[in-house]
Amino acid sequence: MTAGAGVKLLTEDGRRLDGRALNELRRCRIEAGVLKNADGSAYIELGRNKIIVAVYGPREVHPRHEALPDRMLLRCRYSMLPFSVAEERKSPAPTRREVEISKVIREALEPAIFLEEFPRTSVDVYIEVIEADGSTRVASITAAAVALADAGIPMRDLVAGVSIGKIEGKLAVDLSGIEDQHGEGDMPIAMMPRLGEVTLMQADGRFTREEVAQALRMAREAILKLYEEQKRALKERYSKVLAAELGEEQ
Amino acid sequence: MPVYVSSGQVVVPGELVAEGSYEVHGPFVASGKRYYAKVLSVAVVEKTKQVRLIPLKRVYIPSEGDLVVGKVIDVGPTFWLVDINSPYTALLLVSEVFPKPAPQQRELSEIFRVGDLLAAKVLSFDFAHDPLLTVKEPKLGKVARGLLVEVAPARVSRVIGKRGQVADYLSETLGVELIVGRNGRVIVIGKSPDNEALAAYVVTRLCEKPYVEDPLEEAKKLVEVAKRRWSA
Structure with a gap:
């Protein structure tokens, strides 16, 4: 995306439009196990983004010929609800963009899952964006990893993602919708936080070598914060039930 | 050589559970002497350097000798297809119900019909082939009431x-x-x-x-x- 001339994204004291510092994430809240009918689920609020993820599986593959003889088939569908965007109502039909995002999300999650554990089965990840405000693909990844863990899928690590952008020549963490639109670049990055391995990295706009290196450092720092929230969400969901049980013993 | 969890604690996939000469039971991944949880589990620390991880959710994976309750979902020429609440659909072959000669296909549905519940044992299963069931043991077969x-x-x-x-x-x-x-x-x-x-x-x-x-x-x-x- 080219620089939107005339749109000021930074105030005089170097703060962003929503008052954040350059390396500050928006408020993030994750809840695990929000759906009863799915095998695993998660809900994430990242700033004004609201995304719900449902996971089904491991289950029998339909259509059957898509089954893989030696591993599990991971399928993802990222979809935005018609009212999720600020502009005109989005058509409910999958757009090119949604199809692409579904693919990159699948590829970002795949390395974390022990796919070979359940051959000839599938795991389906359905991502519904209820409200969008920038960085939805990485927020979706963060929530999808929680939903997969909630479904009891064997994993090496969770996956969390954050976008690094360039606004007025400076790198900034976790772009909002308006910063994405008028900024000079957007670089979504996802990692396995404990292993520190990158599973998604895209970019539009121009970044120098130094900027890429710095972006990765900034992403890692932010991802570790998101990782804490992911763990908290998963633990809280079950600890509550376990604590209730202990209280009952008295 | 510490253990990083306490009993009753929930651990997430990839979380470090213990390090050193511990005996870890349940789904884990080891990297050298470091043990990481593999699925969402509850940890139970047992006295003698043992940590048990109990998965919170799990699909049923058939294992030889398991008693299962299945539901007949289709009648084939020489077998019944049985849903065993697993990602893998089971087969019950005629030979596991009757000695030879086997009855004709149209007679099969007179024995077990679609929708019948069966108590059966898993005869064999590997991930490359569908699980096979048997009802050739006492107390196995169609469950008529209950x-x-x-x-x-x-x-x-x-x-x-x-x-x-x-x-x-x-x-x-x-x-x-x-x-x-x-x-x-x-x-x-x-x-x-x-x-x-x-x-x-x-x-x-x-x-x-x-x-x-x-x-x-x-x-x-x-x-x-x-x-x-x-x-x-």
Whole structure:
């Protein structure tokens, strides 16, 4: 995306439009196990983004010929609800963009899952964006990893993602919708936080070598914060039930 | 050589559980002497350098010798297709029901029909082939009456208990016969519908919590609660 001339994204004291510092994430809240009918689920609020993820599986593959003889088939569908965007109502039909995002999300999650554990089965990840405000693909990844863990899928690590952008020549963490639109670049990055391995990295706009290196450092720092929230969400969901049980013993 | 979790703690996939000369049971990944959880589990630290990870959710994966409760979903020329509440659909071959010569296909549906419930044993399973079932043992075959209770496969083992203690206790005190399928399906057969409803209630409640320390104690408590409620 080219620089939107005339749109000021930074105030005089170097703060962003929503008052954040350059390396500050928006408020993030994750809840695990929000759906009863799915095998695993998660809900994430990242700033004004609201995304719900449902996971089904491991289950029998339909259509059957898509089954893989030696591993599990991971399928993802990222979809935005018609009212999720600020502009005109989005058509409910999958757009090119949604199809692409579904693919990159699948590829970002795949390395974390022990796919070979359940051959000839599938795991389906359905991502519904209820409200969008920038960085939805990485927020979706963060929530999808929680939903997969909630479904009891064997994993090496969770996956969390954050976008690094360039606004007025400076790198900034976790772009909002308006910063994405008028900024000079957007670089979504996802990692396995404990292993520190990158599973998604895209970019539009121009970044120098130094900027890429710095972006990765900034992403890692932010991802570790998101990782804490992911763990908290998963633990809280079950600890509550376990604590209730202990209280009952008295 | 520390252990990083305490008993009753929930661990997420990829979380470091213990390091050093520990014995870790349950789903884990090891990297050298470091042990990481693989699925969402509850950790239980046992006295002698042992950590047990109990998965909170699990699909049923057939294993040779398991007793399962299946539902017939299709009748083939020489077999029945049986849903065993697993990602893998099971086959029950005619030869595992009858000695040769096998009856004709049209007669097969006179034996087991679509929708019938079967108590069966897993004869064999590897991930490359569908599981095979058998009913050639006493007490196996079609289940004609009783009440079906569906519980989480990860929690069904507590209905059985150590050496079948819990199942024995339940059938004795509640006067019912229990068929506990490893795939999370439990059939209670009682003398009266009241008996069955009571037992079904206890089984359901027993499997509600993600983790119970002593299933037998839990079952005893639930039976008491249930009996009080039923008599009131």
